[in-house]
Amino acid sequence: MTKVTARLEQASRQLGREDALPQLSNVRKEDVAREIAARDRIKKGHICVLRSVDPCVSFHVRKNRDTKKLELEFRKRKCIHLYHYQIHPVFGFMHARIQTWFP
Numbered sequence: 001m002t003k004v005t006a007r008l009e010q011a012s013r014q015l016g017r018e019d020a021l022p023q024l025s026n027v028r029k030e031d032v033a034r035e036i037a038a039r040d041r042i043k044k045g046h047i048c049v050l051r052s053v054d055p056c057v058s059f060h061v062r063k064n065r066d067t068k069k070l071e072l073e074f075r076k077r078k079c080i081h082l083y084h085y086q087i088h089p090v091f092g093f094m095h096a097r098i099q100t101w102f103p
Helices: 002-013 029-039
Strands: 045-064 069-088 092-099
Touching (some): 029 045, 029 069
Antiparallel strands (some): 045 069, 069 092
16 A cells, blocks of 8 residues: 555655655644745645645454454544645635545
8 A cells, every 4th residue: 555655645746846745744734835835936836745644534354253254444544645735727726635545
């Protein structure tokens, strides 16, 4: 599964900003993106990609000893998310949140 994360992060780095994946978990990512846009005078297009370890819901396969069968159960865990920020010519400031781990 780490191959998917690595591929997504590499593709995000290719958007043109080598500093585009700072680790941000306990700050408002929107504020950081708006500061970058103001600092770099970005009026349209790609602003940045921010990386964060956030909670997510995933699946876990476990063996039920009573029934002797495998069971799927929901589990809260943390995984890496990539936040792609841009200024769209019609819709304005926006982002896409991409979870890098897929069950």
